[in-house]
Every structure is written in structure tokens, then in C-alpha cells.
Amino acid sequence: MENWSRSATTSQRLIEAMNATHMKQADLARATGLSKGGISNYVMGRYEPKSDIISKLAKALNCSEMWLMGYDVPMERQDKKTPTEEPKLSEGEKIMLDLFR
Secondary structure, X not given: OOOOOEOOOHHHHHHHHHHHHOOXXXXXXXXXXXXXXXXXXXXXXXXXXXXXXXXXXXXXXXOOHHHHOOEOOOOOOOOOOOOOOOOOOOHHHHHHHHHHO
């Protein structure tokens, strides 16, 4: 397990991400399906969002979940998918694809 230190609060990071994306609390509520009151509580630091909420917030704000939780990691979301090679097509598949296009 990695030893990551927290450098900021979730509340501070929420405000920073909202400013970076020009989102208001109402916009974030609509984007996540959370209540405006809930968003306000997280922004004000009254409550810490649980992991499922962090995931929704990070996705809506296009930032890393770990960054949003205050850890000293890059803000940018990391694509969880690993790059894969394109599948090899048979000659028949290539012809069908060309005909389709």
C-alpha cells in the first residue's frame, strides 16, 4: 500500500475544482444528482463525502478522486483503462469494414 500524505481538505479541493471548471454548486448538484444542500455541506466542510460520492464529484469535475480527497497527487483524471492494441482483422473482415464505410 502506498503512503500518500494529504495536503488539503476535500472542501478546499472541491472549491478549487469548481473554480477550474467554472461550476457553481447548483451545476455540480445537477451533474452528480446530489442535492444542493449536500453539495453545500461538502463545500463548507461540514461533512466528508463517502467514496461513492467522491467518485461522482470527481467525474463531474473531471479530476482525480485521490486529488479531490486532498492527497498530493496530480489533479488530472487518470484513465483507468489500459491501452490495448487494435484487434487484428482477417482479410474478410477488412473487406466488410471497407464496404461498411
